[in-house]
Amino acid sequence: MQQSEIEFTSSYPSAFGSAQQGPALPEDDDSDWLTSEKDRFFESWRVPVGKAANAVVRRVLNQIQRYEEMNQLRDRKRTQVVQSNFETTVRAIVCDMLHCVITGHTDGVAISRSHRQTTAKSRYKAAFIGKTLPDILDLMASPELSLITQEIGYRDPHATRDQLTKIWPGETLERLATEHDVQIGDIRFRAPAECVILKSTKKGFWDSSQLIDYTDTPETKRKRLEVRQINEWLSGAQIEFDYKRAPVEQPVDIYDRHLRRIFTRRSFTSGGRLFGGFWQRLKREHRTGLLIQGERVCELDYGQIAPRLLYSYAGRKPPEADIYTLPEFANDPKKEMWRKGIKSLMNAVTFMEKPITRKPKGTKDSLPADHSAEELVGMLRRLHPGIAPYFETGIGHHLQFLESQILVEVLMLARTRGIIALPIHDAVIIPSSRTEEVKEIMLSVSEKQTGLIVPVSKKEWGIGLH
The missing domain is CATH 1.10.10 (Arc Repressor Mutant, subunit A)
Known part of the structure; x- marks a missing residue:
């Protein structure tokens, strides 16, 4: 397979909407993909769908236009294509900043102003993001508009990564969000974002893996189709959050359901877990608030799956x-x-x-x-003498791929049976009434792919569950 690295100057996962927040997983190469809420990246794929959010976007664009005219900032009118990209970029920034306001995210959003990144052609970057991004950020951050605030990034000669620019909602945008009563459902995620991700190998503990561009093959196309089918299925699902059963400090974005399958170490047989979806970022004690098709949920997960997969890989029977x-x-x-x-x-x-x-x-x-x-x-x-020869060889990255293959097939089969299943690595969250059906799917898939029946356990949360 021919692969070519994208020449990104930053070692962050992406500055244009490819990162997801969540708890770090130190045992795998995807750990820098899942960032904490305090280290969130600009999400360029958010769009306004409600009247309130669309009204805010229109008012922002009108304010910018008047500001440019009053201060004679342009010698000539933008071409139609340039104007379209300009408006789409502003819309994306506004929507991501509104999302921060609604969800109470106050720690800023990382975004790259690097010319090399903004002009690079990549399957991971929104096409409308271009070399004018820094100018747009500066325009929106002007004191007269106060749509955003920003701290300009810089190159740190003593660090292994550059410090990206961070942006926050400005006073004007916060006021507009309040005036129009923008709600979490007024902003959604647009589907075109790449959902099959390939990352490089980390060079050391302090290094972050890079996004790798790749040439599509029948296998990558098949993987992308699977993820898109799962995303389409989940996007229309009846998924709710009951705040009375699970009080949380900030609104839960139940419309954030876009999954990405992330492969690591420059290989499509390494990693491969599904990341994304608001449920992955919920604390365990808050999952009791999840409702699928109006029903309480439970979690089914594979027991001791990684070492069992290693036993299968070694052609041995686990104890x-x-x-x-x-x-x-x-x-x-x-x-x-x-x-x-x-x-x-x-x-x-x-x-x-x-x-x-x-x-x-x-x-x-x-x-x-x-x-x-x-x-x-x-x-x-x-x-474990039967698998000891594989210790300290990095086999875990491939075991993670085998696990991901199992989970994807489980999700695809659940989809064909009309069962909403939300993945969390080696587990799925499902309606409690479908427990036995999904358990049978999970057992059969593990036996089919490994030759072993990997046990499945059930977890439930909340008062009244048993």
Whole structure:
């Protein structure tokens, strides 16, 4: 397969709408794709669909036009194409800033003013974004308009990445949002964004993987069609959020349902998980507020799927006993706590490509202090001799791909049966009444793809659920 890197100057996932927020996953190469709410990227694919949001966009464009005329900022009128791109860019910025106002996001939105990025042709960038973007940002940030505020980015010679520009809603835009009573449903996500993403390999801990352009093949086209069919199915689904059952501080954007399948390490057999969708960013305790087709939900997830996939890959049968319970701690009062840490360690030994000398981040209290990382890895090797040769080889990235293949097929089959299923990596959120049907799908798909029946467990949340 022929692939060519896009020459981006920034090491951020994208400055033009390819990032999603959410909790970081340190064990995989997609961790810099999922950013915290404090590190959000400009989403160029938001559009106004309600009367209120459209009214705000019109007023902003009129204000900009009057400002340009009064200050004689233009010697000649923009061509039709240039004017169309100008208006579409302003609309995208306004919609993303309105989304910040509605959802209470106050930490700014990262966006690149780099000429190299704004002019690069890429499947990941909206075509209307061009070299005039910095001028548009400066125009909207002018004190007279006060539509946005911005902190200009800069190149940091002492860092591995540039500091992107950050923008916030300005006083005028906040006032217009209030005057027109813009609601979360007035702004939606437009479908044309690329949904099959390829990323480069990280060069080190502090490095962020780059977006990679690629030549389409029948396989990439098939993957894109699957994701688009899933997105289309979810876009029309009856999904609600009950704030009484799950009080949250800010509105939940239940219309943010666009999924992207992200492949890593320059390979379409690495990674491949589905990212995006508001439910992925909900805290576990808030998922009780989800309603699908007016019904309470539950979560079905595969148990210990990564090591089981590794056993299948190695042509071995996994043990019947718990994979994460070391016999050395079988009688230890803290064995349940240690199990949590051993699970993190197992993830680490599959994703790392060199011997582990330190315990994984966040396991200080969940791994025994009197055993070193090397000793604990040795215990794992003795417990799992059939797959130990694959430890510390980076096989985890491929296991993640195998997991993603299973989840995509589960979603496609659920779709054919009219079942709304919301993916969270190795799990799905579904209406509780469809539990047995979806469980049967998940068991059959795992057996078909791996030769093993990967167990499926059920989780429910909320008062009255059982």
